Amino acid sequence: MMDKNQMQDFIARRTAKELKDGDLVNLGIGLPTKVSNFVADDIQVLFQSENGFVGLGPAPDENNIDPYIVNAGGLPSSIIPGGAFFDSSMSFGIIRGGHLDATVLGALQVDAKGNIANYMIPGKMVPGMGGAMDLVSGAKKVIVAMEHTAKGNHKILEECTLPLTAVGAVDLIITEMGVLEVTPEGLLLTEINPDYTVEEVQAATGAKLLIAEDLKEMV
């Protein structure tokens, strides 16, 4: 069994394979941030930080912190050569205007229609949507990268029960168990982690899965 860290790395590594040379991508906080560690060496992907730049670089070490540069989580960050800073209107113009090739983010729930809920649990946790609603509405491709269940409870459902972040926005769901494509017919399992059987993946999913005829091994 993978520990939590290995599981997140496994999901992030697979997610990175979705990114193409020249893509502009926004990564959410947490697991999605790890995707940048696994981008292939032979392609260039630019990352956007929605607080106001493209060309997001790695976290600086303690001695090289620039107090003027933080990422969308408010943590010390860096910008790569060729990057550019701008204001929030420009930043969200990039997101809403269809200039972002992909966004990778986590979710509380995703459903068979591509609906996503990831910004509040009424009465319990109300952090707010930040830029998430804009990202899932505006990015050309929306990838949810998350653990398949929350302590055994289903997160992938026939229909979300939490307040939605967006309707019909999700294209792809990548978990430690497999890769699921949102299709008009429902969720199509296209890749499976060989550590699991199709039955196990179905049991961990709250929606009926369609199984791809050419189901591949997830590596």
Place this chain on the structure above:
Amino acid sequence: MNKIITLEEAVAKVKDGDTIMVGGFLANGTPEGLIDGLVESGVKDLTLICNDTGFVDKGVGKMVVNKQFKKIIASHIGTNRETGNQLNSGETEVVLVPQGTLIEQIRAGGAGLGGVLTQTGLGTKVEEGKDKVTVDGKEYILEKPLRANVALVYATKVDKMGNAIFNGSTHNFNIFMSTAADIVIVGAEEIVEVGELGPHDIRIPGIFVDYIVKEEPLK
């Protein structure tokens, strides 16, 4: 036309019951000196328009802890537990707005526009109670403009006419907030003579700025 005032004079511009805009993203690019002055002044029943509510000990979060807001309009409150407490207890009204919508509402407020049309939030709680408009067969939410009595914005450097420039990711909401309030106060790390800043580099034209206050450098 001397725009430079003391912190005490600046703080006195904000009256009980006012709506204020405060620049910054998770307190990066927030005029901390002005915030500290407002905490000290105890001015109350304010409405806050800000991307987020910072942290309990940083940015506008300090004013939340000091219970100076009756209403908060923000995209994210998750980094300040006190905002959540006041929301849950009903002490403070919190309106959560997608970040891209918030900045465009502010931009509209400063540019004389009647609002903006956006697809962000369609099919979610965000659209509740709002008009929808169909343009060329696509549905949009009408989001109305936002303005404030006073905008408190940060700049890295400002000249004595109020022309302002920014380092790194500190542009964020500061640029357009400076266009959308009756009184605009810039808290700047460095105040220089007119002509010292390159006209090509100016991000806030001084015409928007009413007052300038000296701030400590970011840490």
